[in-house]
Amino acid sequence: xxxxxxxxxxxxxxxxxxxxxxxxxxxxxxxxxxxxxxxxxxxxxxxxxxxxxxxxxxxxxxxxxxxxxxxxxxxxxxxxxxxxxxxxxxxxxxxxxxxxxxxxxxxxxxxxxxxxxxxxxxxxxxxxxxxxxxxxxxxxxxxxxxxxxxxxxxxxxxxxxxxxxxxxxxxxxxxxxxxxxxxxxxxxxxxxxxxxxxxxxxxxxxxxxxxxxxxxxxxxxxxxxxxxxxxxxxxxxxxxxxxxxxxxxxxxxxxxxxxxxxxxxxxxxxxxxxxxxxxxxxxxxxxxxxxxxxxxxxxxxxxxxxxxxxxxxxxxxxxxxxxxxxxxxxxxxxxxxxxxxxxxxxxxxxxxxxxxxxxxxxxxxxxxxxxxxxxxxxxxxxxxxxxxxxxxxxxxxxxxxxxxxxxxxxxxxxxxxxxxx
Amino acid sequence: xxxxxxxxxxxxxxxxxxxxxxxxxxxxxxxxxxxxxxxxxxxxxxxxxxxxxxxxxxxxxxxxxxxxxxxxxxxxxxxxxxxxxxxxxxxxxxxxxxxxxxxxxxxxxxxxxxxxxxxxxxxxxxxxxxxxxxxxxxxxxxxxxxxxxxxxxxxxxxxxxxxxxxxxxxxxxxxxxxxxxxxxxxxxxxxxxxxxxxxxxxxxxxxxxxxxxxxxxxxxxxxxxxxxxxxxxxxxxxxxxxxxxxxxxxxxxxxxxxxxxxxxxxxxxxxxxxxxxxxxxxxxxxxxxxxxxxxxxxxxxxxxxxxxxxxxxxxxxxxxxxxxxxxxxxxxxxxxxxxxxxxxxxxxxxxxxxxxxxxxxxxxxxxxxxxxxxxxxxxxxxxxxxxxxxxxxxxxxxxxxxxxxxxxxxxxxxxxxxxxxx
Numbered sequence: 014x015x016x017x018x019x020x021x022x023x024x025x026x027x028x029x030x031x032x033x034x035x036x037x038x039x040x041x042x043x044x045x046x047x048x049x050x051x052x053x054x055x056x057x058x059x060x061x062x063x064x065x066x067x068x069x070x071x072x073x074x075x076x077x078x079x080x081x082x083x084x085x086x087x088x089x090x091x092x093x094x095x096x097x098x099x100x101x102x103x104x105x106x107x108x109x110x111x112x113x114x115x116x117x118x119x120x121x122x123x124x125x126x127x128x129x130x131x132x133x134x135x136x137x138x139x140x141x142x143x144x145x146x147x148x149x150x151x152x153x154x155x156x157x158x159x160x161x162x163x164x165x166x167x168x169x170x171x172x173x174x175x176x177x178x179x180x181x182x183x184x185x186x187x188x189x190x191x192x193x194x195x196x197x198x199x200x201x202x203x204x205x206x207x208x209x210x211x212x213x214x215x216x217x218x219x220x221x222x223x224x225x226x227x228x229x230x231x232x233x234x235x236x237x238x239x240x241x242x243x244x245x246x247x248x249x250x251x252x253x254x255x256x257x258x259x260x261x262x263x264x265x266x267x268x269x270x271x272x273x274x275x276x277x278x279x280x281x282x283x284x285x286x287x288x289x290x291x292x293x294x295x296x297x298x299x300x301x302x303x304x305x306x307x308x309x310x311x312x313x314x315x316x317x318x319x320x321x322x323x324x325x326x327x328x329x330x331x332x333x334x335x336x337x338x339x340x341x342x343x344x345x346x347x348x349x350x351x352x353x354x355x356x357x358x359x360x361x362x363x364x365x366x367x368x369x370x371x372x373x374x375x376x377x378x379x380x381x382x383x384x385x386x387x388x389x390x391x392x393x394x395x396x397x398x399x400x401x402x403x404x405x406x407x408x409x410x411x412x413x414x415x416x417x418x419x420x421x422x423x424x425x426x427x428x429x430x431x432x433x434x
Numbered sequence: 435x436x437x438x439x440x441x442x443x444x445x446x447x448x449x450x451x452x453x454x455x456x457x458x459x460x461x462x463x464x465x466x467x468x469x470x471x472x473x474x475x476x477x478x479x480x481x482x483x484x485x486x487x488x489x490x491x492x493x494x495x496x497x498x499x500x501x502x503x504x505x506x507x508x509x510x511x512x513x514x515x516x517x518x519x520x521x522x523x524x525x526x527x528x529x530x531x532x533x534x535x536x537x538x539x540x541x542x543x544x545x546x547x548x549x550x551x552x553x554x555x556x557x558x559x560x561x562x563x564x565x566x567x568x569x570x571x572x573x574x575x576x577x578x579x580x581x582x583x584x585x586x587x588x589x590x591x592x593x594x595x596x597x598x599x600x601x602x603x604x605x606x607x608x609x610x611x612x613x614x615x616x617x618x619x620x621x622x623x624x625x626x627x628x629x630x631x632x633x634x635x636x637x638x639x640x641x642x643x644x645x646x647x648x649x650x651x652x653x654x655x656x657x658x659x660x661x662x663x664x665x666x667x668x669x670x671x672x673x674x675x676x677x678x679x680x681x682x683x684x685x686x687x688x689x690x691x692x693x694x695x696x697x698x699x700x701x702x703x704x705x706x707x708x709x710x711x712x713x714x715x716x717x718x719x720x721x722x723x724x725x726x727x728x729x730x731x732x733x734x735x736x737x738x739x740x741x742x743x744x745x746x747x748x749x750x751x752x753x754x755x756x757x758x759x760x761x762x763x764x765x766x767x768x769x770x771x772x773x774x775x776x777x778x779x780x781x782x783x784x785x786x787x788x789x790x791x792x793x794x795x796x797x798x799x800x801x802x803x804x805x806x807x808x809x810x811x812x813x814x815x816x817x818x819x820x821x822x823x824x825x826x827x828x829x830x831x832x833x834x835x836x837x838x839x840x841x842x843x844x845x846x847x848x849x850x851x852x853x854x855x856x
Contacts, residue, residue: 039690040469043626052627090715093468283737299737314436341716341735343435343463348711362703 032101034094035062041088041098046335046365047081050384054081057088060105061098068105076109081378083369083385084244085335100289103243110246118157122371123245126237126254129210132167139167159379163414165211165406172209172216176232198317199229200308201262201271205278206237207406218428219274219305225431226312226319231269233261238278243285244370252290259286262298271298274305274422276336276405277370283340304337306345306404306423313352322430324355329426330398331360332389332412334405335369346404346423353430361396363389366403368411383415390415402426436743437463437711439853440731442718443750445470446479446839447824449701450523450846451748451853452710453530458854462710465733465742467717469698471752471825475838476694477660477686479527479560481520481542483836487792492557496840497521497542503835511830512837514802515844523847524840528560534704536697537563547571549657551587551685553578553595553607557836562693564662564671567655568683575606577654577680579645582613586625586687587659608651612644628661629692632670642677649680660684660693665700716740719769721747721817728817731770746819746853749800749808750846751826758826759798766798768826771808771816775799775828792834799828805852806845819856823849 035058042048042056055078068074079102088098110119121128132139142148149160158164200223208216220230236258239251262271262282273279282302286295303311312318333344350358366386367373373382393401393416401412401420409420438461441452448464449472455462481496482503493499500520504513512520524542531538540546540560547555547570555570568576576596580589589609597607615637617623631637649656662684663670675682686693706712716733723729728747733740749770751758759775760767761784766776776798778784784795800808800822807815808822823845824830830845832838 038469038474039624039626040473042624043473043690043695044469049630091469093470095468095717280736302737310435338714339736341713341733342740343711343713343716360706362706 032062032065032096035092035096035098036094037063038093040091040093044087044091044364046085046087046367046385047083047381050367051081051381054078057082057098057102061088061101062096064105065101070108073112074105074109076106076113079106079109080246081381082106083365083367083372083378083382085365085369086339087335087365090335090338097288103248103289106246107248111249115246116157118375119245120247121156122374123242123247123250125241125371126206129167129206133169133171133210136167136169153376157376158374159376162374162379163410164374165207165410167210168213170213172204172213173232175213175217176220197229198227199231199266199269201231201233201265201269203235203238203258203262203271203273203278203282203302204232205273205275206241207275212406215274215422215424218422218424218433219272221433222305222309222424222427222431223272226309226317233265235261238275238281239290240277240281240285241371243281243289244372248290252292255281255286255290255292255295258282259292259294259298262301263294265301269301270308271302272305272308273302274404274424276304276334276340277407279304280336280339304340304342304345304404306349307340307342309427310345310348313349319431320352322353323432325353325426325430326355327400327426328357328359328398330393330396330401330418331358331423332366332393332401332403332408333360333362334403334408335365337404346402350402350423350426353426356426356430358402359396359398361389361392361401363392365389366408366411366415368407370407373407373411382411386411386415393418435463435740437461438744439463439746439748439850440465440718440742440744441748441750441850442467442731443470443748443752443824444468444698444702445472445750445752445824446476446842447846447849448748448750449698449705450527450843451750451823451850452705453701454523454526454847454850455854456705456708456710457526458850460854463742463744464705464710464712465716465718466712466714468715471838472698473694474689474691476697477691478548478558478562478565478693479524479540479839479843480557480832480836481524481545481559481840483545483557484834487831487834492545492547492555494545495543496545496559500840509829511827511841511845514804514806514827515841515848519848519851520840520844523843524560526847527843530701530704534700536700539563539566548683549576549592549596549685551592551659551687553592553597553599555596555599559840562684562697564660564682564684565693566683567681568657568685570600573605574681575608575651575654576657577608577610577649577651578685579649579656579658580609580611581628581659582611583617584614584623584625584628584659587685592657592685606651606654608649608654610645610648612641612648615640624690625659625661625687625692626664626690626695628659629664632661632674633663633665635673638670638674639677642674645678646680652680655681655683657683657685659687660691661687663696664692665696718742721770721820723771723817726815726818728820746821746856747817748821748823748846748849748853749826750823750849752824768800768808770820773800773808773810773816792831796831796833797829799826799830801828806849807852819853821849821852821856 048056143164239254242251367382545557578589593609
């Protein structure tokens with residue numbers, strides 16, 4: 014018999030997954046790349062849901078061990094109960110940092126856009142300094158950036174300026190040379206700080222590949238996605254950036270999809286703005302965001318992708334970034350590459366590369382970051398291929414540094430197959 | 435996204451279904467909702483340990499036992515899948531394990547009797563070679579080996595239980611303990627930590643040396659917790675055995691199961707290496723049905739729902755483990771067709787107070803047709819191209835009869851066959 018009491022007790026099901034959904038199965042601890050590499054780290058189960066049960070917003074956060082979490086989110090990917098394990102760690106890290114203050118180093122690394130803007134304006138000088146052993150020693154001593162970590166090279170001409178200049182000088186190339194489908198599409202490109210200040214060429218390739226397929230590319234004004242701030246325990250700053258981006262991207266006309274070529278920028282826009290940062294309006298924006306390869310594959314399935322590829326005779330390895338797994342879209346880059354004649358692509362399935370954005374840059378985490386990535390480096394060396402593809406820019410930096418190989422975004426091969434340099 | 439056959443799940447049933455499709459030249463995609471029971475519950479592949487949940491007499495010949503069970507109980511998942519699916523699925527799995535570099539043994543015609551971590555004998559059918567020396571049908575004395583500070587295996591308890599239970603107390607069982615190099619006993623560590631340490635040759639040699647000194651009986655087999663390597667079990671076990679100078683066998687421990695993790699990780703990597711795409715972190719739900727066929731299901735990807743169109747679908751869900759069902763206060767529904775699978779006046783009706791009694795919640799699942807299609811309350815298929823394998827089937831409760839692996843293999847294999855024909 015159904016009692017009155019139980020009748021009023023809702024029969025609807027909680028679709029969100031609170032901390033109580035954790036069954037303490039330990040799946041997350043077994044896949045955690047940090048826990049695998051150091052005994053000091055107690056693992057996501059303990060620092061996430063287990064500690065969360067005892068955390069009190071009114072009391073000071075116990076921060077011991079929290080900063081070792083690199084934020085790869087493999088714990089969440091693995092959780093059979095879909096608990097937001099990493100988000101609990103993130104919130105506690107951030108609360109701890111708010112209480113105790115941040116180091117200058119972490120403040121700087123959180124302000125990547127500011128730092129990159131400066132690096133770009135002073136490009137020859139900044140690049141010289143970043144490669145000068147004496148300067149690096151000083152940086153390690155006084156800032157806390159490990160001296161052996163290669164820092165990205167800055168470019169004087171930003172992607173944003175290149176794009177503006179191109180559109181001013183000669184109107185964009187005629188659309189639709191290789192157009193197959195009937196739909197007229199316009200996309201907004203969220204290029205991110207990396208493409209803007211460090212790898213303009215990737216942005217140019219993304220634009221070329223999209224335009225080749227008859228898609229109009231617009232570049233809205235944008236701010237840093239905020240992930241460097243998130244991982245440096247500065248969610249207030251990340252939220253500020255996020256609010257700005259959501260406001261701008263919300264103004265895009267209906268039907269314009271948003272494309273990101275950086276895995277982690279894309280994940281911020283799709284997921285973290287709405288969940289971790291709780292930005293109003295973020296869900297509507299997130300639902301419009303596509304990873305570039307995800308988008309191109311969608312075009313292919315709709316019969317709208319130009320598959321008139323030139324053969325590219327190459328054997329490449331593909332490393333799937335941890336944050337790509339969090340997108341929940343599979344590996345669209347692998348599917349696209351298999352369409353190109355001559356391309357032999359193999360996955361190196363050795364897990365996290367270890368750099369996790371700015372994590373592996375820090376003096377106290379550099380060695381750990383290299384240890385985490387060691388399995389991947391060995392596999393890359395053993396495979397004897399000249400190039401590793403990865404969708405994430407810091408994964409590419411780490412693989413180049415750790416395995417001594419070349420690296421590129423998968424779009425690079427696609428652009429070559431379309432005949433672009 | 436579009437694909438040929440979508441397999442939803444990450445347990446043994448899902449993996450066997452995927453492999454079956456792949457071997458037949460089809461192009462499956464594996465939708466992965468998180469780690470599965472393979473990883474906490476599995477060590478061996480048990481086909482039939484007991485004829486029914488209250489029997490105390492182990493089944494000696496699993497295949498014969500299953501044949502009998504099918505004859506007596508035509509609604510049992512084994513009966514739905516058929517004995518042929520069990521036989522063909524097991525050969526497929528054993529061949530797959532060999533190809534993936536694993537060393538497993540066993541046939542459907544004989545159960546081994548292996549000691550558990552509590553020292554009770556348990557019937558098992560297909561087992562990793564690293565466990566075989568523990569067979570209680572053999573006579574050599576056993577020394578259980580534990581490690582200081584490791585809480586998930588108590589050799590003294592296992593020894594005292596087994597010495598009473600094994601052949602009426604007619605065999606020698608002892609217990610030893612050694613300390614581990616470099617690990618302080620006050621540090622909390624798990625079988626996973628230990629398994630990683632055992633992959634290091636120096637660590638292994640040191641432990642083997644300490645065990646050799648501790649075990650006095652030169653003819654004893656050494657039973658130790660299953661921590662001999664997280665990935666390279668075959669090599670680690672063989673080398674450790676040589677260094678100890680005794681036959682060594684592994685005993686499954688509390689979750690997480692190192693043996694299950696090895697199995698899952700290797701098979702997952704193998705399907706990926708051989709070209710099957712796996713979509714991580716995307717729990718599936720909401721089937722769209724038109725004219726009796728499922729057109730698409732939806733994946734909960736970051737930011738939005740991702741439609742997935744396949745010609746056929748295998749739903750290898752795992753009920754209680756992966757939270758597949760949506761349970762409110764009174765009703766349990768499924769996430770794909772939103773069918774009411776069970777109704778209870780109070781949630782307490784779903785459980786039995788005795789932990790070791792069959793649990794009513796375990797049997798909640800899709801009623802299925804002869805072809806393993808989920809059916810509505812009138813017995814009509816909800817969609818002709820959707821097939822159920824594993825714990826998602828109604829009446830699927832392998833715990834008491836010790837049939838977890840066999841039922842997963844049989845239903846996974848059969849569901850894949852049906853998906854190919856759909």
